Amino acid sequence: MAKPRTHFVCKNCGYISPRYLGRCPNCGKWNTFREEAVEKPTHSLFGNNTGGTTQRVNFSSLRSKPTLIGHVKSHGAPRFKTKSEEFNRVLGGGIVPGSLILLGGDPGIGKSTLLMQISGQLSDSGKKVLYVSGEESANQLKIRANRLSISDSPNLYIYPETDMDAIRSAINEMQPDVVIIDSVQTVQEPSIQSAIGSVSQVRGVTSDLMGTAKTNGITIFLVGHVTKGGSIAGPKTLEHMVDTVLFFEGDLHHSYRILRSVKNRFGSTNELGVFEMRYQGLKEVKNPSKIFLEERLRNATGSAIVVAMEGTRPILVEIQALVTPSIFGYAQRTASGLSRNRVSILMAVLEKRCGLMLQNQDAYLKAAGGITLNEPAIDLAMAVSIASSYRNISTNPEECYIGEIGLTGEIRRVTRIEQRVTEAQKLGFKRVLIPKHNLEGWQPPEGIDVIGVTTLNQALKIALGR
The missing domain is CATH 3.30.230.10 (Ribosomal Protein S5; domain 2)
Incomplete structure (x- = not known):
């Protein structure tokens, strides 16, 4: 029996080496290489080889030809808004359907609280929301929803799951308007033979979710863990793949939180929103200067x-x-x-x-x-x-x-x-x-x-x- 091929991947930047190195030649970090199995090539653009079958996406009707720029008709991206004006401001005026949004921040800063509140607001406005949690049980999510006074909306679904195949099936069955993955480092792609949270897993899961968002027009929010240095954990390509990167900042010893955009394909990257953390959730600060x-x-x-x-x-x-x-x-x-x-x-x-x-x-x-x-x-x-x-x-x-x-x-x-x-x-x-x-x-x-x-x-x- 042939020995499975492996290589070493830097968990900080994603650099691949055929042998172990103490110091990464790409990012300069020490002791960041982890051994992983070599991924099998896939023949689909946004699918994965699961169960021996290849899931292909038919893009024959989406093929385009080179066009003169003067013949291209421009129009603004359609958006739907939440009840949070600060959140809308940071996103550039609202949520763009089919966009992939990454939210990072320190542990305990309030990322899950923010997205749970946004989920409640969107479900109350008629949007179907699927909240996927790989870190908390359904009971824990319900306790947080009660604390945030989120009503039992028929449009808000919670799904404690870490298997990407199960998550993909749930999305295909429900066809929600918004999906929240909390967090991307806890989700496992079964077709990739490496540990949960590894560079290969994070890259594969994000690629799969990007295909789901773009081909179905579903807005997907990803929660990302951060490293000790403050950057989002996983390969740097993670931030290149998504449409928007948000950081939730603040001091755990103070009540104020700042939501800042560092990348936004649909708006400005200099906007920020200010919130105050309370027991009942995050409250918008209308006049931060005061x-x-x-x-x-x-x-x-x-x-x-x-x-x-x-x-x-x-x-x-x-x-x-x-x-x-x-x-x-x-x-x-x-x-x-x-x-x-x-x-x-x-x-x-x-x-x-x-x-x-x-x-x-x-x-x-x-x-x-x-x-x-x-x-x-x-x-x-x-x-x-x-x-x-x-x-x-x-x-x-x-x-x-x-x-x-x-x-x-x-x-x-x-x-x-x-x-x-x-x-x-x-x-x-x-x-x-x-x-x-x-x-x-x-x-x-x-x-x-x-x-x-x-x-x-x-x-x-x-x-x-x-």
Whole structure:
């Protein structure tokens, strides 16, 4: 009897090697190779060889020919919405039928709670939903549904199962509008001879579900586990195969959660939704700016407010800085929710262009509320907060700062300045510092004083008085 062929697969990136390697040459990780049986080739596009028969999909009626782009008729993707405006916003306006959506996040962050709530909302609106759980029993799912006050809808079905053949049969029999797989790492494709959760299994299951979604117009949500590094477990091709990748973020010690899109073929990748975790489930936060600012101390040093854009939504966030003399030979630079490299660059600019002696100072910066900011427009607020803490001078609590800082100390223009200033005016701010070049071509709203600045020195003199 011939020995079954095997190879070694990196569980982090999916790299295949004929022999074991201690370090993956593709992703550089150590001790990530696992031995797996070589998969048998399949002759179908979206089917699998089960029971000795090949399940083929007939695409003869779907064949297309090369077409001039001018002859192609464009139309927007049809969508159906949930009752959650935050969820709809992140997806680009609603759920696209036939799309494959991957939701990742840390354990216990609320992924299953979110999808159970969405299942209840969709079933109440008349959509047939199949909730497949490979981690919980039917009784556990019912307990969660009762806690979330989800009604006994005739359109919501729960199915505790991990066998892909059984799941495929249930989908073919029910023909639901939406299918939720919780989670993809717990589902097993019987035709693939490897352990559950392995690279081959995850890739095979996702490929099968992608075919089901595209050929039947069924929207499928996949829950994905994450690694210690925060990336979704399994091969990187998993994120390339799906239409949308969502991350559910937040601190387990805080009640607020952020749903962020990092890939979306049907909408923007910069949108985010904010939720508050309660015993009864996740509650939408309609005005996240107010939440992020409600615990701010007035007349505190090292505090500055910035209007950041997350997709199409302006959000006011407090940036806090603590600058103290270093007791070691090398000054520390620590950032939470902000780029550490950006902090180092801004401190170098403050020292070179503004005369602040920061080379012997430890700096700790944080974006309050657990949100992560990464756009250039937050530079001015970060610099003001650092200078405020260093000089021990408080900023005006009714003032906010918007602008990108160049290496020569200039304040550079940013995008969507009208929306940013309008949001600050709505929340009661009386003055805002923006790049001078952003004053061209629009009229600031009444009730807020808009000051254009060209250099960082000029901005610090206005913000801190000297």
